[in-house]
Amino acid sequence: MNIETPAIVCALRMHAEHGAVVRLMTPDDGLQAAYVRGARGRRMRPVVVPGNQVQARLRSRTEEQLAHAELELVHSRAPLLSEPLPAAAIDWVTALTATALPEGQPYPRLYAALDALLALIEAAPSALGWASLLVRYELLVLAELGFGLDLDRCAVTGSNDDLVAVSPRSGRAVSATEAEPYSGKLLSLPKFVREGGAANWPEIRDGLELSGYFLLRDVLTGRTAGLAEARSRLVERLLRAGGLI
Structure with missing residues (x-):
């Protein structure tokens, strides 16, 4: 793996004495887990806050190996x-x-x-x-x-008019007329x-x-x-x- 990408920090789990495994959401490579060295230190601790935007460089020698990440803070939401x-x-x-x-x-x-x-x-x-x-x-x-x-359409009639409820069983929309007899059993x-x-x-x-x-x-x-x-x-x-x- 050799990826450089913008990312959003989504999770942090401390690992070993000084580092942490972070999970990063990226635009093109989805969710990526990586080890960040020094994550507990004064410099990196404000960077690895969930919600922060970072620029990430992810490296690993094999697909099975946990990647190592270098993170640069782009925007902090820590406040x-x-x-x-x-x-x-x-x-x-x-x-x-x-x-x-x-x-x-x-x-x-x-x-x-x-x-x-x-x-x-x-x-x-x-x-x-x-x-x-x-x-x-x-x-x-x-x-x-x-x-x-x-x-998009009523589960009963196929119409896309006046859709007001959802069947909790099927996850399909229901129109007002068809929903009326099942008041209290459907989701709004x-x-x-x-x-x-x-x-x-x-x-x-x-x-x-x-x-x-x-x-x-x-x-x-x-x-x-x-x-x-x-x-x-x-x-x-x-x-x-x-x-x-």
């Missing part, structure tokens, strides 16, 4: 870690990326979406400005892993999920419930099940920020 809600959001999305994705497979759409989400978390004056994009990122993770929802489909744009807090709550249901069912299982706690803490803080609990 956000003192703010509870942005810190919880960064912790969750980077941890999800680092653990849910297989290593070495390119996910250019996920890299671009993660980069945009982190930038918006940093720039928006409140969580209302980025929470809808968080939901869309979670749904994109599901889609890229092969668990995407079918939200907020408009911003299909069309983008701004969302209010009740819509964000519904979006989080939608993406969370399928993440818990299809992705946060086995060794990744512990991530559900980090997401629950974030969702609780978001709902409190929106005055919904």
